[in-house]
Amino acid sequence: MKQKLVVIGAGMASGRVLEHLTETAPDAFDITLFNAEPRGNYNRIMLSPVLSGEKTYEDIVTHDGGWYAQRGIACRFGEHVVKIDREMKVVEGENGHVPYDKLLIATGSAPFIIPVPGKDLPGVITYRDLDDTNAMIDAAAKGGNAVVIGGGLLGLEAAAGLAERGMTVTVVHLMGHLMERQLDEAAGYLLRKDLELRGITVRTQASTKAILGEGRAEAVLLESGETLPADLVVMAVGIRPETRLATDAGLDVARGIEVNAQMQSSDPDVLAVGECVEFDGHLFGLVAPLYDQAKVAANTLLGQPDAFVVKELATKLKVTGCDLFSAGDFAEGEGREDIVFRDPARGVYKRLVIEDDRLIGAVMYGDTADGSWFFGLIKDGTDIDEMRDTLIFGPAYQGGDTADPLSAVAALPPEAEICGCNGVCKGTIVEAIAAGATDLAAVRASTKASASCGTCTGLVEQVLQVTLGDEFQMPAAQPICGCTDLTHEDVRRLIKAQELKSQAAVWQELGWKTPNGCHVCRPAINYYLLADWPLEYQDDPQSRFVNERKHANIQKDGTFSVVPRMWGGITNPAELRAIADAAEKYDVPTVKVTGGQRIDLLGVKGEDLPAIWADLNRAGLVSGHAYSKGLRTVKTCVGTDHCRFGTQDSTGLGIKLEKILWGSWTPHKLKLAVSGCPRNCAEATCKDIGVVCVDSGYQIGIGGAAGMDVKETELLCQVPTEDEAIEVVMAVTQAYREGGKYLDRLYKWLAKVGMDWVRANVVDDLENRRALAERFELSQSIYRKDPWAEHVRDKAPSYAPIADFTLEAAE
Amino acid sequence: MSWIDIGHIDDVPLRGARLVKTRLGCIAIFRTAEAELFAASNACPHKGGPLSEGIVHGQSVTCPLHNWVFDLNTGEAQGADEGRITTYPVRLEDGRILLDARAITERSAA
Numbered sequence: 001m002k003q004k005l006v007v008i009g010a011g012m013a014s015g016r017v018l019e020h021l022t023e024t025a026p027d028a029f030d031i032t033l034f035n036a037e038p039r040g041n042y043n044r045i046m047l048s049p050v051l052s053g054e055k056t057y058e059d060i061v062t063h064d065g066g067w068y069a070q071r072g073i074a075c076r077f078g079e080h081v082v083k084i085d086r087e088m089k090v091v092e093g094e095n096g097h098v099p100y101d102k103l104l105i106a107t108g109s110a111p112f113i114i115p116v117p118g119k120d121l122p123g124v125i126t127y128r129d130l131d132d133t134n135a136m137i138d139a140a141a142k143g144g145n146a147v148v149i150g151g152g153l154l155g156l157e158a159a160a161g162l163a164e165r166g167m168t169v170t171v172v173h174l175m176g177h178l179m180e181r182q183l184d185e186a187a188g189y190l191l192r193k194d195l196e197l198r199g200i201t202v203r204t205q206a207s208t209k210a211i212l213g214e215g216r217a218e219a220v221l222l223e224s225g226e227t228l229p230a231d232l233v234v235m236a237v238g239i240r241p242e243t244r245l246a247t248d249a250g251l252d253v254a255r256g257i258e259v260n261a262q263m264q265s266s267d268p269d270v271l272a273v274g275e276c277v278e279f280d281g282h283l284f285g286l287v288a289p290l291y292d293q294a295k296v297a298a299n300t301l302l303g304q305p306d307a308f309v310v311k312e313l314a315t316k317l318k319v320t321g322c323d324l325f326s327a328g329d330f331a332e333g334e335g336r337e338d339i340v341f342r343d344p345a346r347g348v349y350k351r352l353v354i355e356d357d358r359l360i361g362a363v364m365y366g367d368t369a370d371g372s373w374f375f376g377l378i379k380d381g382t383d384i385d386e387m388r389d390t391l392i393f394g395p396a397y398q399g400g401d402t403a404d405p406l407s408a409v410a411a412l413p414p415e416a417e418i419c420g421c422n423g424v425c426k427g428t429i430v431e432a433i434a435a436g437a438t439d440l441a442a443v444r445a446s447t448k449a450s451a452s453c454g455t456c457t458g459l460v461e462q463v464l465q466v467t468l469g470d471e472f473q474m475p476a477a478q479p480i481c482g483c484t485d486l487t488h489e490d491v492r493r494l495i496k497a498q499e500l501k502s503q504a505a506v507w508q509e510l511g512w513k514t515p516n517g518c519h520v521c522r523p524a525i526n527y528y529l530l531a532d533w534p535l536e537y538q539d540d541p542q543s544r545f546v547n548e549r550k551h552a553n554i555q556k557d558g559t560f561s562v563v564p565r566m567w568g569g570i571t572n573p574a575e576l577r578a579i580a581d582a583a584e585k586y587d588v589p590t591v592k593v594t595g596g597q598r599i600d601l602l603g604v605k606g607e608d609l610p611a612i613w614a615d616l617n618r619a620g621l622v623s624g625h626a627y628s629k630g631l632r633t634v635k636t637c638v639g640t641d642h643c644r645f646g647t648q649d650s651t652g653l654g655i656k657l658e659k660i661l662w663g664s665w666t667p668h669k670l671k672l673a674v675s676g677c678p679r680n681c682a683e684a685t686c687k688d689i690g691v692v693c694v695d696s697g698y699q700i701g702i703g704g705a706a707g708m709d710v711k712e713t714e715l716l717c718q719v720p721t722e723d724e725a726i727e728v729v730m731a732v733t734q735a736y737r738e739g740g741k742y743l744d745r746l747y748k749w750l751a752k753v754g755m756d757w758v759r760a761n762v763v764d765d766l767e768n769r770r771a772l773a774e775r776f777e778l779s780q781s782i783y784r785k786d787p788w789a790e791h792v793r794d795k796a797p798s799y800a801p802i803a804d805f806t807l808e809a810a811e
Numbered sequence: 812m813s814w815i816d817i818g819h820i821d822d823v824p825l826r827g828a829r830l831v832k833t834r835l836g837c838i839a840i841f842r843t844a845e846a847e848l849f850a851a852s853n854a855c856p857h858k859g860g861p862l863s864e865g866i867v868h869g870q871s872v873t874c875p876l877h878n879w880v881f882d883l884n885t886g887e888a889q890g891a892d893e894g895r896i897t898t899y900p901v902r903l904e905d906g907r908i909l910l911d912a913r914a915i916t917e918r919s920a921a
Contacts, residue, residue: 176825180845335884338869516826519866519873519880542826546864546875554875558861606864802829802840802908803817805915 005029005301006091006100008081008245013274013290014106015041015063020298022071028302031073032098034091037129038078040068045287047133051161057130084249086267102269102301105246105257109239109275109285114149118211123218124233127158136234140165144231147171147220149208151178155236156195162232163200170201170228172208172220174237177504182326186342186349186515187365189504193347194322203228241276241283254278261307263297273297282310325368328361328378329353336360341392343367344509345411351515352392357385370394408486408494408510409462416497418459421452426463433467440464453739453753458490481520483512488741492528501529501536503543517543524742527629527665531737534779547627550799551787552609560609561602563626564616565662568636568654568674569597578619586612596633596671598624610796613788622786629743630665631672634658635683639676639693648693650676653722657691657729663784664776667740667749670733685713688746689729694718698725702732702758703747711747714755717763731762731772738775814902814909820846821906828863828872833915838899839863840908841883843870849883850901850910856894 005021007014010033021029033040041063049055068075076093083092084103091098111126113119125135140146140162148159151173163169171178177188178195192202207223211233220228241256252258252266256278263271273293275285284290292308299306341350346366352374353361358381362374373394377384384391412418414427424447432446443460444451450460464472479485486494491510500506506525507516517525526543541549552560564579583591583601590602604612613623625632636654640646654674661672673684674691684690686706690713692699697720701713716732719725735758740749750758761768791799823829823842830853831838837853839862849870853863860876871889873880880889886898899914 176845184844336870337884515869518868518871519878522866522868542824542867545866550864554861554864556858556876558859558864606861798822798824798829801832801837802822804832806832806834 002030003028003101004099005031005102005104006098007031007033007104007106008084008091009106009108009274009276010035010037010039010041010063010075010077011106011108011274012041012044012062012287013108013294014104016291016294017104017106017273017297017301018063018071018073020295021301022073024298025302026071029102031071032091032100033068033073033075033077034079034081034093035075035077036080037131039130040064040075040077042130044129047127047130048157048161050130051133051136051158052164053137053161081245084245084270086249086270089269100269102271104297104301105265105270105272105276106274107242107245107276110242111235112238112240113235114208114237116208116210118213118217119235121211121213121233122216123213123231124211124235127154127234127236128239136162136232137165139232140167142231143167145170145229146232146234147228147230148234148236149220150234150236150238151175151202151204152181152236152238153179154239155234156191158234158236159195159200160198162234163198167232168199170203170230171195172206172222172228173202173204174207176204178202178204179324182363183324183365184351184363184515185504186340186351186508187324187326187363189502189508190347190349190365191322191324193505239275239285241278243276246270246272246276256283261296261309262300263293263308264300271297271300279308280310323364323366323368325364325371326362327371327375328359338515339388339392340513340515342508342511344408344511349508350392354384354388357383357388359384359391406462406466409459409490410466411509412494412497418463418493418497419447419449419452419456420493420496422448424449429460429463430467433464438464438468438471453757456489456493458487459493462490480524481518483514483517483521484510486510488524491525492532492739492741495528495532501533503529503540527667527742530665530783531779534782548629550606550609551613551623551625551627551791552604553627555602557603559603559605561600561626562604562609562612562616563594563598563600563624564621565624565633565658566598567658568634568651570636570651570655571598575619575621578616578621582612582615585615594626596624596626597635598626598633600626607800610792610799614792617786617789617792623788625662628665629668630663631658631661631670633671634661635671635673635687637674637676637681639674643676645679646676646693647695648676648698648722650674650682650691650693653691653693653698653725654682656722656726660726660730660780661733663786664733664737664780665783666733666737666746667742668745670736670746672729686710687713689713689732691725691729696720698722700725700728700732703750705745705747707745709747714750716755716759727769727773728763730776731769732758734772734776734779735762737779738772812900813912815912815915816907817910818908819906820848820903820908823848823908826867828865828867830863831910831915835915837861837863838910838914839872840901840910841867841872843867843883846903848901848903848908850899850914851881851883851886852896852898854896855879855881856888856896857892862896 043060043062046060079093079095081093089100111128125132146162146167146169148155148171151171159169159171177185178191209223210221211217212219212221217233220230243253243257246257247253257265257272257276259272259277259279265272274290296306296308336353336355339352348366351363359377412426416426418426428447429449437443437446450457480488522543526540529537530539546554552562586608588601592600594600634654634657636651639650671687672689673682673687675682675684676693684692686704690701699718700716702716704713705711736746736749828839828841839853841849855874857879860874862872864875865872870883871880879892881896886895888894900911902909
């Protein structure tokens with residue numbers, strides 16, 4: 001007698017089981033197939049082309065009504081299963097019972113809905129089946145804004161499809177980069193860039209707080225407080241195995257329905273396949289293992305021995321138009337080494353991960369042609385020691401040229417600005433070279449490129465070399481570090497010209513040779529990005545030296561020194577009392593007066609920093625930034641308030657300047673002083689910027705120093721009013737911030753650009769002076785704040801050890 | 812090998828480190844990528860600099876005191892400097908950081 005087989009779920013896994021069964025033993029079973037969707041099996045992988053309009057539902061149907069009819073399969077489509085009764089061996093559907101001898105559960109997975117207010121509003125949909133896809137197509141027909149929550153594969157497919165259909169799409173993603181499970185940061189950056197080029201806005205590190213709307217979705221509210229308008233909200237944050245029926249039936253369920261290698265659940269007459277199962281701790285989402293499971297399940301049902309094994313898997317992904325590949329293990333494990341290849345001109349990134357002379361992981365973006373070859377090496381555990389040098393170039397490549405250090409410049413479009421001072425773009429320089437300007441001096445003469453401040457000289461030379469090839473002899477320039485062949489000046493110019501606004505962008509577009517830089521280049525890049533894009537770029541504490549990360553100066557024994565700010569060197573008994581109390585409370589061994597007119601508490605333990613700051617904050621004291629490549633202090637004398645020689649209110653001006661400049665980051669430390677008369681008690685003439693008050697106004701000198709080099713300031717200008725003095729100081733600070741090489745004090749920058757250039761731009765050109773001051777003020781709208789308060793409030797736990805085993809019982 | 816749960820990976824900043832205090836000195840837990848951890852002695856063999864305060868790059872850390880660079884796979888100092896730091900087995904499971912218990916109880920002097 002024929003056995004009765006009931007199948008719950010008509011997806012790709014159960015579809016394959018039915019194919020195997022009806023091919024090998026067409027008469028073995030009476031089959032009933034339940035499906036909650038009112039249709040049979042179709043290729044779910046192809047829903048994206050349906051969404052984008054490249055395909056229709058008819059194109060992706062794998063089993064139509066005729067297929068089931070021919071094989072005598074009773075279809076109960078559109079009918080939900082209510083219950084499995086294992087004792088009676090009956091499946092209860094909405095429209096009646098079906099008895100079974102064998103049961104196959106293939107319920108797949110359900111989209112994960114994040115539990116935020118508004119999740120049930122009309123206009124909020126998931127992306128899982130054809131109905132969802134059709135709902136998106138209908139919504140897109142009306143146009144408007146779509147917000148896709150989730151920057152994984154599904155979410156990005158939805159975003160690409162909706163953008164293709166004319167909606168304005170924003171992707172909101174919780175993590176720092178897109179598809180973080182499959183891609184590393186660099187590949188995630190390239191993917192983002194490709195999507196942005198297609199008009200899709202990407203918001204990373206963005207958490208959804210609520211979906212807003214009256215009667216239907218109208219907007220998405222982020223944790224940051226920002227509201228994104230949304231006529232359609234797609235939730236694509238992930239899926240989880242659909243196990244409710246199995247759980248209710250009392251089967252063993254962990255994350256998925258637990259099965260053995262024969263695909264049997266804890267009840268041997270109940271089998272399960274597909275995304276709803278868990279085997280040996282693994283869940284399954286890709287189609288290849290599902291098909292393997294289907295074959296095993298069919299054999300088990302037919303009494304044939306077979307066993308499912310988990311195989312290493314590569315993901316070749318296609319987010320409509322972007323080539324991605326990832327395989328193996330590229331994110332975890334010790335003892336690994338990286339080989340990284342980047343070609344900024346073609347937007348290509350490849351990274352191989354090697355362990356014990358074997359390839360264990362690969363991530364590729366842009367050019368994935370060699371993916372299957374690398375995957376083979378991973379799968380087979382091939383010893384790659386012999387071909388290591390050329391491995392990354394793929395199977396066709398043996399030996400040859402190394403990556404071209406000029407490729408970043410070669411990749412620049414003609415309209416990219418090379419010389420900021422004179423507004424000269426690459427195309428103009430290339431034309432001048434074609435017209436006979438074959439060296440730097442000739443290019444300068446004919447285009448004015450690099451003829452002003454000179455920081456773009458390296459780039460102009462590279463354009464010469466790219467254009468002329470070997471005819472141009474390149475002067476040797478010092479690259480930032482071993483991670484790149486570019487100089488500081490080149491990188492600064494390229495960050496502006498190519499509008500690079502993240503570290504990942506710099507690493508990729510400028511062909512960095514290491515995955516994420518080193519201790520030499522990272523702080524410099526971090527500074528350049530925040531100086532050039534104060535609003536767009538977020539300061540990265542992990543790219544800062546410990547002092548700037550912890551806002552205190554590390555000492556040789558690992559303790560820290562804490563210096564509260566004393567505006568213009570002025571303090572009062574209450575502040576002094578608070579400092580004295582803090583020194584006692586935290587056992588500060590040394591209290592010292594600094595050269596910058598404040599008090600240094602030396603020897604504070606790292607874990608006490610948030611507490612001592614909280615105490616000092618309470619007394620109104622803020623960080624003195626005594627550790628920063630930024631404004632330190634403005635030293636003053638007492639001026640007209642008390643001194644019989646004072647000509648202006650030097651103390652007042654010092655305090656004003658300090659309140660304007662504090663918190664700003666500069667290429668190196670920046671020290672100021674204001675003296676009330678030429679006797680110069682505040683020693684203003686050996687500061688980076690020094691103001692000396694005279695009867696007729698304010699003399700502003702720049703480029704002083706009293707460190708490894710001792711320099712006297714050079715007079716920049718004299719201005720009659722305090723307001724003008726302040727504007728000139730702001731403008732010259734901003735010019736230094738925008739042009740200076742990281743770790744060059746102001747006098748070194750001055751030596752490169754020349755006093756004439758500074759005077760022309762900062763003093764004489766009033767419009768430019770104001771523009772510089774305005775850009776400084778814009779940056780200060782972000783950075784003029786007390787880091788201590790923020791750390792006390794948000795980061796205090798990170799100052800303590802993550803775990804402490806010193807307090808446990810000794811034995 | 813027995814493993815001790817010392818915290819969640821999100822407690823360690825990406826390209827940063829946190830400290831584990833033990834009776835035998837401090838161990839630094841480095842997070843070099845989204846899901847990649849290393850554990851090593853916190854003390855630089857040069858002048859005892861706290862490596863957990865250093866800049867983390869690639870699979871290396873730079874000592875904040877005098878810029879010695881250590882490969883976290885081997886613990887070897889890179890470049891011209893000579894020395895090494897002890898490394899310890901560390902695992903990541905479901906977001907939890909698991910440290911080899913011997914790192915806490917029976918460390919040999921580095």
